[in-house]
Amino acid sequence: MQNKAKFQDKNTGDKKIRIWDLPTRIYHWLQLVLVVSALGTGFFAPEWWLSIHVWLGYGIVALLVFRLAWGFFGPEYSRFSSFIFSPKILIAHVKAIKAGKPMHFFGHNPLGALMVFALIAVLALISLSGFINYGGVENLGAFAGFVDYATGSSAGKIHLFLAFSLIAMILFHIFGVMFESKISKSSLTKSMIDGDKSVPEGENTPSLAPKLLVPAVISIAGLGIVLIGGSIFMSKVPASGFINMPISQTYNSECGDCHIVYHPSLLPKKSWVILMDELEDHFGEDAYLDDETAKEILAYLTSFSAENWDSEAANNLLIVDKEKPTQISATPYWKLRHAKIDEDIFKAKPINSEANCEACHGDAKTGRFDDVNIKILKAKDKTN
Amino acid sequence: MRKLLVILSLFIFIPAMVANAGPREDILAEFAAQAKADDANFAGFDANRGKELYLATFNTGKPETPSCTSCHSTSATNAGETRAGKAIDPIAVSKTPDRFTDPKKVAKWFRRNCKSVIGRECTALEKGDFTTYMISQ
Numbered sequence: 001m002q003n004k005a006k007f008q009d010k011n012t013g014d015k016k017i018r019i020w021d022l023p024t025r026i027y028h029w030l031q032l033v034l035v036v037s038a039l040g041t042g043f044f045a046p047e048w049w050l051s052i053h054v055w056l057g058y059g060i061v062a063l064l065v066f067r068l069a070w071g072f073f074g075p076e077y078s079r080f081s082s083f084i085f086s087p088k089i090l091i092a093h094v095k096a097i098k099a100g101k102p103m104h105f106f107g108h109n110p111l112g113a114l115m116v117f118a119l120i121a122v123l124a125l126i127s128l129s130g131f132i133n134y135g136g137v138e139n140l141g142a143f144a145g146f147v148d149y150a151t152g153s154s155a156g157k158i159h160l161f162l163a164f165s166l167i168a169m170i171l172f173h174i175f176g177v178m179f180e181s182k183i184s185k186s187s188l189t190k191s192m193i194d195g196d197k198s199v200p201e202g203e204n205t206p207s208l209a210p211k212l213l214v215p216a217v218i219s220i221a222g223l224g225i226v227l228i229g230g231s232i233f234m235s236k237v238p239a240s241g242f243i244n245m246p247i248s249q250t251y252n253s254e255c256g257d258c259h260i261v262y263h264p265s266l267l268p269k270k271s272w273v274i275l276m277d278e279l280e281d282h283f284g285e286d287a288y289l290d291d292e293t294a295k296e297i298l299a300y301l302t303s304f305s306a307e308n309w310d311s312e313a314a315n316n317l318l319i320v321d322k323e324k325p326t327q328i329s330a331t332p333y334w335k336l337r338h339a340k341i342d343e344d345i346f347k348a349k350p351i352n353s354e355a356n357c358e359a360c361h362g363d364a365k366t367g368r369f370d371d372v373n374i375k376i377l378k379a380k381d382k383t384n
Numbered sequence: 385m386r387k388l389l390v391i392l393s394l395f396i397f398i399p400a401m402v403a404n405a406g407p408r409e410d411i412l413a414e415f416a417a418q419a420k421a422d423d424a425n426f427a428g429f430d431a432n433r434g435k436e437l438y439l440a441t442f443n444t445g446k447p448e449t450p451s452c453t454s455c456h457s458t459s460a461t462n463a464g465e466t467r468a469g470k471a472i473d474p475i476a477v478s479k480t481p482d483r484f485t486d487p488k489k490v491a492k493w494f495r496r497n498c499k500s501v502i503g504r505e506c507t508a509l510e511k512g513d514f515t516t517y518m519i520s521q
Contacts, residue, residue: 256470284447
């Protein structure tokens with residue numbers, strides 16, 4: 001095994017050495033693809049791409065699991081132990097660069113090694129904060145049953161901050177690679193593709209520790225089982241943002257005759273009280289109900305008003321418009337989230353109005369309003 | 385032969401009598417009684433007046449709903465749509481057979497919709513004419 005790593009280039013006769021084995025190289029480029037895709041979907045894709053973004057996150061976690069195992073049981077230069085440098089060497093390395101006489105390292109140089117550890121740490125934290133955000137705010141994924149909205153929301157802010165940090169680090173990484181390639185007169189990018197580096201004149205070919213495939217596979221499988229099994233197990237816990245709500249036939253039929261049956265969590269208690277008090281002037285129509293029916297519906301709505309839920313919609317719709325406290329589409333949150341949608345789309349058939357949540361939110365009835373369930377209908381009337 | 389005629393006539397009249405005693409007729413009868421109480425000269429309901437009422441445009445109700453046809457289709461036999469986008473079954477009895485059979489529903493919707501469209505509750509005469517028109521459609 002060891003000797004296979006060293007060989008002579010057929011064309012140039014240069015002494016070459018295999019630094020990055022195939023799994024490490026595949027890992028590197030796959031990670032590039034997944035991270036760029038995750039950043040792209042995170043920053044630019046519409047809400048309903050969220051499930052793709054999350055799957056990219058699962059992919060990144062899988063890569064990190066491999067990298068962790070390979071960091072202990074991979075071949076020489078993939079092992080963490082091969083690129084943990086003392087501060088002394090780090091300082092010497094920087095000084096040598098400044099002096100224009102860079103030191104030679106076969107694997108990661110001390111500065112590059114710092115970046116590798118930082119990237120792995122940030123990717124791990126970005127994944128964790130992402131899944132906590134997904135669980136707390138969206139009430140989906142492994143953390144749905146364990147994280148409340150406020151925590152999930154904070155995790156989302158950390159996730160965003162880490163994403164910006166990651167972009168900065170990637171730029172630094174690319175700069176470092178270009179710089180090192182220039183001063184070492186060998187393309188680091190090329191060696192991450194073919195895996196090889198030249199052995200400089202006068203440099204001894206190092207003895208290389210081989211990969212330990214069995215422990216590597218066992219630890220990948222072990223970590224995989226723990227993560228996948230744990231996630232599945234945790235996902236069984238019902239989402240913490242939602243409570244059990246009985247179905248009210250009275251509410252469903254009396255209110256649902258004219259419009260979609262709005263989930264009681266979509267307005268605060270005080271708004272429902274006002275709304276039920278003003279039924280004779282109900283959004284431009286008379287929607288009078290006899291006292292008994294109105295009382296029953298009011299009790300139902302106020303028992304399950306926004307205050308009683310920890311969902312994304314309920315948390316944000318607590319703040320209503322001062323002038324129109326009963327209109328969900330007048331709330332600041334509703335306006336913010338629908339700001340990018342053309343008004344014509346709302347007016348077009350079969351949507352008709354902002355009041356028709358179900359037209360685009362397939363799960364409106366449940367009060368979930370998951371990003372992944374948004375489907376913006378094409379405005380059919382627009383061209384007519 | 386006479387026997388046969390009697391049996392035949394039973395087949396014709398019994399179903400007619402049963403139909404006459406249906407909930408729709410009860411509702412109409414109640415409108416008629418009220419109409420008579422309102423105006424001693426009441427001489428029955430008229431589908432044509434009902435049709436006029438259905439198609440009329442008012443400016444006394446809520447501006448969003450100036451006419452019955454704002455939500456119900458301009459034809460009683462077509463499906464309509466609420467302002468919020470929910471489909472409304474055709475109001476004509478021939479298309480939606482259970483129309484005007486539940487007195488509670490009839491009272492609820494006449495009250496709401498007359499107030500929305502006309503700005504007041506409808507008279508028994510208007511309700512009766514309207515119902516008669518829808519039965520004829």
